[in-house]
Amino acid sequence: MASEKFTCCMGGWKEMRGLKLCPNPCCPGYEERVLKMPLLKNPVVCHKLTKEELQKKVLEKLTTTPLPLKEKDMMDEPRRIIRASSEYEDFLYRHRLFFLRLLNEGYSRKELLANLEKFLVRLCHVPPVCRSSQSTSPYNTL
Secondary structure (H helix, E strand, C coil), rough: CCCCCCCEECCCCEECCECCCCCEEEEEEEEEEECHHHHHHHCCEEECCCHHHHHHHHHHHHCCCCEEEEHHHCHHHHHHHHHHHHHHHHHHHCCCCHCCCCCCCCCCCCHHHHHHHHHHHHCCCCCCCHHHHCCCHHHCCC
16 A cells, blocks of 8 residues: 655745745755746755765765854853764764765874974964963863
């Protein structure tokens, strides 16, 4: 018995003249686009991405860093530390291919960690021992 329910919209019209033809999000491999057709009040379609467009979109996801959080959102110290740790882990995961390439080229983990520590010290202009205890900036939590 076939089901008439669907969870995503494939290629085709999604919205036209304010009427939603497909209320669900576009399926994986498709992207929502607004066409420039003034007489149809700029209809929305789900457009199938080419292999190149799909690869570019995946690469953008891997290399895009999130916007910094507002200071008022970072006031609660335990949550701030957990959030910073999570963002740091997300950053490392997004850039994992870069780190794996360096490891494959012969860099040791110890060298990578030492270089990262040097970079953080230069970035913060604070000695490593004093960084976490004296800092009030949300960017010096790592």
